[in-house]
Structures are given as C-alpha cells and as structure tokens.
Amino acid sequence: xxxDRLFDDLEAQLxxxxxxxxxxxxxxxxxxxxxxxxxxxxxAGAVGEHVAVHLAGGRRVEGAISDxxxxxxxxxxxxxxxxxxxxxxLSLTGLSQRPRGxxxxxxxxxxxxxxxxxxxxxxxxxxxxxxxxVIGTIDAVGADVFDISEHASDEPRRAGNVRARRTVPFVAVxxxxxxx
Numbered sequence: 001x002x003x004d005r006l007f008d009d010l011e012a013q014l015x016x017x018x019x020x021x022x023x024x025x026x027x028x029x030x031x032x033x034x035x036x037x038x039x040x041x042x043x044a045g046a047v048g049e050h051v052a053v054h055l056a057g058g059r060r061v062e063g064a065i066s067d068x069x070x071x072x073x074x075x076x077x078x079x080x081x082x083x084x085x086x087x088x089x090l091s092l093t094g095l096s097q098r099p100r101g102x103x104x105x106x107x108x109x110x111x112x113x114x115x116x117x118x119x120x121x122x123x124x125x126x127x128x129x130x131x132x133x134v135i136g137t138i139d140a141v142g143a144d145v146f147d148i149s150e151h152a153s154d155e156p157r158r159a160g161n162v163r164a165r166r167t168v169p170f171v172a173v174x175x176x177x178x179x180x
Contacts, residue, residue, distance in 0.1 A: 039086060042095055044068045051075065052093040053084055055174040056129035069108045080178040083117065085110055088129055088174035110170055114141045123153040123179040128172050135179065136162075145169050153179035 043065060052062040053075060061084060063077035075082045117124060118138040126134045126148060136150040137157035146168055151161040 039089075040068070040070070043073050043086075046095055049094065049096060051095050054090045054092070055084065055127070056088045056090055057127060057131035057174045059127050059131070059174055061175060061177075069110070069113055072110045072113050077177070080180050082178075083113055083176040085170065085173055085175075087171060111141055111143065114138060114146050114170075114176070117176060118146070121157065123151070123155075123157070124148075125153070125175075125177045125179055126168060126173060127175040127177070128168070129174045130172075134166055134168070136166075138176075139165070144171075 046065050047068060048064055048066075050062075050064050052060060054060055061075045061077050061082045063075045063082070065073055066076045066081065067074040071087070072083055072085050075084060118141055121137060123135060123137055126136075126138075128134070134148055134150055135153050136148045138146050138148050139157075140147045148166050148168060149157055149162045150164045150166060151157055155161040
C-alpha cells in the first residue's frame with residue numbers, strides 16, 4: 001500500500017514535468033512562428049480592420065484597411081481613400097497580433113498603385129515624411145519617383161490652373177489621399 005502511494009506520487013510528478021515541458025515547447029514554437037510574420041502579412045490579414053496609422057511627418061490616418069500591396073496599403077478614412085507606403089509608418093494602433101487566414105498582399109508595388117491613381121486623373125493630397133503637403137494631379141510615375149502638377153483640389157488639371165510641376169521620390173511620401 002505504502003509503495004502504491006509512492007508510485008502514484010512519482011507518476012504525478014512525472015506527468016506534471018511532461019506538462020511543463022509540453023507547455024514550454026508550445027510557447028517556443030509560438031514565438032518562432034510569430035518571428036516569421038512580418039508587417040505585410042499582418043496587414044494582409046487585417047483587411048477590414050479599423051486601425052490608426054502614425055506616419056513620418058506627424059500625420060495620422062484612421063480607418064479600415066481596404067487593400068494591401070507590396071510596400072503599401074490603403075486605409076479608408078471617412079469618405080476618402082489614403083494610400084500609405086509602409087516605409088512611412090511609424091506605428092499602428094489596432095492591428096491584430098496574428099494575421100487571419102487571408103490571401104496575401106497583392107504583389108503590385110507602390111509604383112503600380114500610383115499609376116492607377118494617375119490614370120484616375122483626380123486631384124490628390126500628397127503628404128511627405130517631413131509634414132509637407134502638395135495638392136494636385138499625378139501626371140507620370142517612374143521607377144522610384146512621380147511627377148505631380150500642383151493645382152487647387154477643386155480645380156481640374158488644366159494648363160491655366162497648374163502652378164508648378166513637382167517630382168517626388170517614393171521614399172519622401174508618407175501618404176497619398178484622394179481629395180474627396
């Protein structure tokens with residue numbers, strides 16, 4: 001009888017030790033899996049989620065993530081869409097820790113997204129990483145820069161309305177917002 005209790009106690013200790021080892025292994029595997037998940041995957045898994053994005057230059061964008069590409073994502077802020085290059089993101093609030101099972105980000109890079117905006121021929125607000133703002137229409141998009149004709153957002157892009165033509169490197173952009 002006495003040995004039965006001893007063996008039962010040893011068996012309970014062994015089971016407890018095995019549980020601790022299993023918990024430690026699960027925790028380590030979870031950490032390793034999280035280490036493989038980058039911002040693009042988290043953004044792609046967060047489509048439809050409401051986030052606040054803090055950008056270089058002091059701008060803050062808040063709304064639902066509606067699209068994600070390679071190096072960019074779109075936030076629907078009130079009644080306008082805001083294209084955000086990921087290089088300009090300082091932090092995000094409200095982004096879930098783990099991506100949902102979702103298709104990955106589009107493979108389209110920032111230049112493709114800017115070309116689509118350019119084809120639309122509507123005025124945009126281009127915010128730079130230093131806090132500056134340029135309003136106008138994107139005319140041409142190169143490999144790493146784009147040209148914008150500056151004009152008032154309520155005026156069409158016509159030669160008489162254009163005040164200047166500016167070339168902007170992609171790395172200088174923190175957000176491109178539709179002019180509403």
